[in-house]
Amino acid sequence: MTAHPILDVRGLHKRFGDHHVLKGIDFTVEPGERVAIIGGSGSGKSTFLRCLNFMEVLSEGEIRLDGTRIGLERKGTVTYPEKQLCQVRERLGMVFQQFNLFPHMSVLDNVMEGLVTVKGLPKPEARRIAEAELAKVGLTDKHSAWPGRLSGGQQQRVAIARALSMQPEILLFDEPTSSLDPELVGEVLRVIKQLAEEKRTMLLVTHELGFAYHFATKVIFLADGVFHEVGTPDEVLKTPSKPRTQDFLRRFGEFAF
Amino acid sequence: MEYSWDFGPVLERFDMLALGLLNTVKIAAVSIVLGVLVGLVLAMMRLSPRRWLSVPALVFIEFYRNTPPIVHFFWFFYALPVMLAVSLDPYAAAVLALSTQSGAFYAEVFRGGIVSIERGQWEGGRALGMTHAALMRRVIVPQAISRMVPPFIERSFELLKTTALASTLAYADLLYQAMMVNAETFRPLEVYTTIALMYLVLLVTASQLARLAEARLTAYQ
Ligand SMILES: Nc1ncnc2c1ncn2[C@@H]1O[C@H](COP(=O)(O)OP(=O)(O)OP(=O)(O)O)[C@@H](O)[C@H]1O
Ligand SMILES: [Mg+2]
Numbered sequence: 001m002t003a004h005p006i007l008d009v010r011g012l013h014k015r016f017g018d019h020h021v022l023k024g025i026d027f028t029v030e031p032g033e034r035v036a037i038i039g040g041s042g043s044g045k046s047t048f049l050r051c052l053n054f055m056e057v058l059s060e061g062e063i064r065l066d067g068t069r070i071g072l073e074r075k076g077t078v079t080y081p082e083k084q085l086c087q088v089r090e091r092l093g094m095v096f097q098q099f100n101l102f103p104h105m106s107v108l109d110n111v112m113e114g115l116v117t118v119k120g121l122p123k124p125e126a127r128r129i130a131e132a133e134l135a136k137v138g139l140t141d142k143h144s145a146w147p148g149r150l151s152g153g154q155q156q157r158v159a160i161a162r163a164l165s166m167q168p169e170i171l172l173f174d175e176p177t178s179s180l181d182p183e184l185v186g187e188v189l190r191v192i193k194q195l196a197e198e199k200r201t202m203l204l205v206t207h208e209l210g211f212a213y214h215f216a217t218k219v220i221f222l223a224d225g226v227f228h229e230v231g232t233p234d235e236v237l238k239t240p241s242k243p244r245t246q247d248f249l250r251r252f253g254e255f256a257f
Numbered sequence: 258m259e260y261s262w263d264f265g266p267v268l269e270r271f272d273m274l275a276l277g278l279l280n281t282v283k284i285a286a287v288s289i290v291l292g293v294l295v296g297l298v299l300a301m302m303r304l305s306p307r308r309w310l311s312v313p314a315l316v317f318i319e320f321y322r323n324t325p326p327i328v329h330f331f332w333f334f335y336a337l338p339v340m341l342a343v344s345l346d347p348y349a350a351a352v353l354a355l356s357t358q359s360g361a362f363y364a365e366v367f368r369g370g371i372v373s374i375e376r377g378q379w380e381g382g383r384a385l386g387m388t389h390a391a392l393m394r395r396v397i398v399p400q401a402i403s404r405m406v407p408p409f410i411e412r413s414f415e416l417l418k419t420t421a422l423a424s425t426l427a428y429a430d431l432l433y434q435a436m437m438v439n440a441e442t443f444r445p446l447e448v449y450t451t452i453a454l455m456y457l458v459l460l461v462t463a464s465q466l467a468r469l470a471e472a473r474l475t476a477y478q
Binding site for chain 2: 053083088093094098101103117159
């Protein structure tokens with residue numbers, strides 16, 4: 001099998017007004033790759049991830065998914081039809097720091113929602129898939145619970161099940177454990193690790209450098225709006241070549257690999 | 258000086274007051290329904306990114322917020338007919354005044370409910386591939402409704418009390434009927450005490466019903 005990039009980003013810029021956050025990023029993801037993105041607070045890690053599924057509109061640049069350019073270019077201006085963006089987002093699952101579960105739906109309904117509303121599956125089939133995804137994240141006994149009654153770790157696992165239910169080709173995680181109490185981080189990381197073992201294609205923004213080391217096939221250090229250093233976990237996290245990366249890692253102190 | 262209470266003459270004419278109460282309930286119910294429709298349209302206009310929709314809605318709402326309600330009653334009853342060269346009966350004029358007033362306030366209630374939903378909810382739905390319409394229908398509006406309930410109920414109570422202004426147009430609501438009974442009995446103390454109690458019972462009953470509805474709509478919180 002010749003690996004062709006499933007995701008291909010060219011010349012990505014993102015500005016918020018005068019604030020130039022991403023300054024020309026080229027990036028590809030091959031099937032089965034697991035990319036960890038690290039960097040200082042406010043360096044644009046979330047923004048980068050959110051550009052990939054068009055939660056943020058690109059200021060410049062283009063993104064190809066499986067070779068197909070997203071957006072319609074006409075006379076120099078690019079428009080993004082809602083229908084196309086919805087299809088893209090269906091193929092890129094996203095897990096947020098704050099879970100973003102729907103509080104007015106039961107856990108099971110949260111996981112069924114995309115299957116029924118977006119994919120248009122009949123309810124019994126959606127239920128079957130949702131139950132399987134919830135079993136996978138270890139929440140079989142919480143089907144009828146309100147999300148607000150669950151612990152943060154459980155909520156995040158529901159959110160992962162919800163993203164998985166759509167059978168996404170790529171999973172995007174934006175600091176999935178950052179808002180969790182320390183004792184709940186492990187249960188979420190275990191689920192992500194299990195997804196890694198299944199060889200799923202994933203992008204993970206994280207401050208858990210120890211986890212990133214074991215998780216990733218590629219690590220990116222984002223600084224000053226560019227990919228400052230890119231390489232294997234060993235290259236970037238153990239023997240970084242750029243002073244800026246070394247500095248960043250030093251400030252994080254010792255972390256156990 | 259000792260006043261001797263006598264509810265007898267008033268209670269003899271209780272059927273007049275009951276009719277007034279019925280008319281009060283009727284005009285309130287009709288105005289709430291129409292007010293909700295007006296409010297929905299105004300709220301959608303206000304939420305629109307298109308200024309030619311949002312600005313007129315804002316002007317309409319601000320106009321109503323900054324003018325006395327009785328002026329609206331007089332305007333619809335005395336002024337609008339001049340403009341349109343048709344005459345409105347007191348009921349129609351009062352319904353127009355009440356439903357446009359409440360519509361202006363309901364619009365802010367509806368809009369407030371929608372914008373109070375956290376950005377994360379939009380993002381959670383969008384990330385699944387939901388369209389804007391589906392997101393609204395499945396995620397935003399259901400949550401917004403439960404937040405709208407308390408201010409909506411408060412506004413509806415205001416409307417219920419404002420219906421008394423319809424008596425100034427000679428609409429036979431509870432207050433107007435009370436004035437009629439008073440004219441026949443010359444017992445203002447008994448008459449107006451009686452209708453105050455009737456308003457009280459009406460509003461307390463309504464608030465109990467509202468509390469039940471509120472409990473159902475906010476079950477998940
Ligand atoms: N919607 C927005 N409008 C204006 N500025 C924004 C917006 N979103 C992000 N920014 C700015 O862009 C920069 C990058 O933000 P981003 O959230 O991507 O950083 P981050 O690397 O994810 O940081 P953190 O580690 O704190 O999550 C920040 O300076 C932020 O203030
Ligand atoms: Mg971030």
